[in-house]
Amino acid sequence: MTRSSVPAGAPVKHRLATDHRTRYLRFVPGNPDPQRPPLVCVHGISRDAEGHLEAFIDWAERTGTELLAPLFDRRRYRGYQRLRSSNRTLHPVAALDAMLDETVGDRPCLLYGFSGGAQFAHRYALVRPERVAGVALAAAGWYTFPTVAASFPYGLSPGRLPASLAIDFPAFLQLPKCVLVGDRDVERDPALRSNRVLDREQGDNRLARATAWVAALERAASKAGQASACRLVVVPEAGHDWQECYAQGRMHEHVARFFDDVCNAGQPCKPVADATSVAAP
Template sequence: MTAAVLVMVAGLAQGAGVQRLRTPEGVRYHAWFPEERPAGLVVSVHGISRNAAEHVRRLAPAAAAAGYAVVAPLLPPGRFRGFQRLRAGAAEAVEDVVADAAARAGRPFPRFVLVGFSGGAQFAHRYAMLRPGRIESLLLGAAGWYTLPDPALPWPLGVAPGTAPAAVDLAGFLRLPVTVVVGADDTRRDVSLNADPAVDRLLGRNRLERARRWVAALRARRRAGGAPVRLRVLPGVGHDFAEAARAGLVDALAEALGVAPRRHVTRITAAASGGG
């Protein structure tokens, strides 16, 4: 850990904690802002556990090392059912959070680093396929399944024209830097996993297989050029956000932000503030 990173982490331990906030549209989110004007923004989307505050606590040290703010929208099931497939206005809700964070930070965030875990990773890569111009880089943790970059398959299996909720910008998506992180032990077919036979046939029967096949499909589409697609398989890790964060997800974010990867041991003390 460099001296600069140590200073940043020490500042986190002494500064303001995680805030509970609400947009004018009523979307709740958790956030951490650096004391100085943020250099950029990390947006992290939870899965069905809806652990938005934990996302901010675990990702903030890496974000702070790059001078970035971090926000995690809270997408409750009653209002945002099917958010993983961009249903129920989930994409607009996340953009409301970005706009509110920009107003609080005193600067616009035309592009941001988008992170997602499990169902949040489903949301993240599908959002990036529709709106790649908003994305600085994409970090996906253990999605249950993926939309393939195949124009012959209908959405959400693929990106056939006219089947998605908005126009897919596949060329723009293929230019984005993408990192996929998944546990080596994330092989259980639990009740939350999509067991559709078509998904099994195209992507495999568990999250590890599906991550590998999706990365291979993305790499095949990018053979003529484009940004890198990285896959990190985490030894000894199952389908657990905290385990994945400790084993490599946070390090992957640090790399995406251009700071030295490290084993993060500092968590920000949660401090409630704002309109929760």
């Protein structure tokens, strides 16, 4: 389907023109705003792309924001969180590049991911900062830390980064960023990557790791002589279940407000003096 022929009012499933086995969802609001960056929603390991996209439909209609949601299937995009896949045609970064190219062109996107999707989102922004207007990361299991002492995906040295990609950390550091995590997201469930080094350097649960990563970005920004561009939101009454995060914690509303700030004010984030004390209002 061409851009002009996409129907408004409901999410539509598409196949990527350059790889028909790669699919994505697209939602076009009734009155789309051509000046508004599209929002890309990236699912976690449950692969419920439609559920995450639908959480933002009311906001998309109010603001004229187009929505996109990649479908990184288990067989062909195993390891998409770390920018790797078993798909010989496309790695996940190239797949999202192609989705954006065939829908919104070169307009930078707002990028949101939940859990494994948040891992993908911040790593995509590290290698494609020019394609991102702002990034919101919800409940990531772990993060690529701003250090060259560790190899990707743990740090910024190339390591296992696909050879066609390169990290642009200075540009990433300037992007507006929001890190969200539930105040009850402290369980060490089977999906949480755990090892002695990771637990020591990032923390032993998602809340601790989010706090540590935001603090590390704050230090990196200060060292670079830059104002903060990262916000931490601790969402009350929320664990790691995404439906609970949306229904009880209203996490999607915090994300929407952050992206409204990005669109309306350019650089909305304030310095985080003590990340552990920042909570949702």
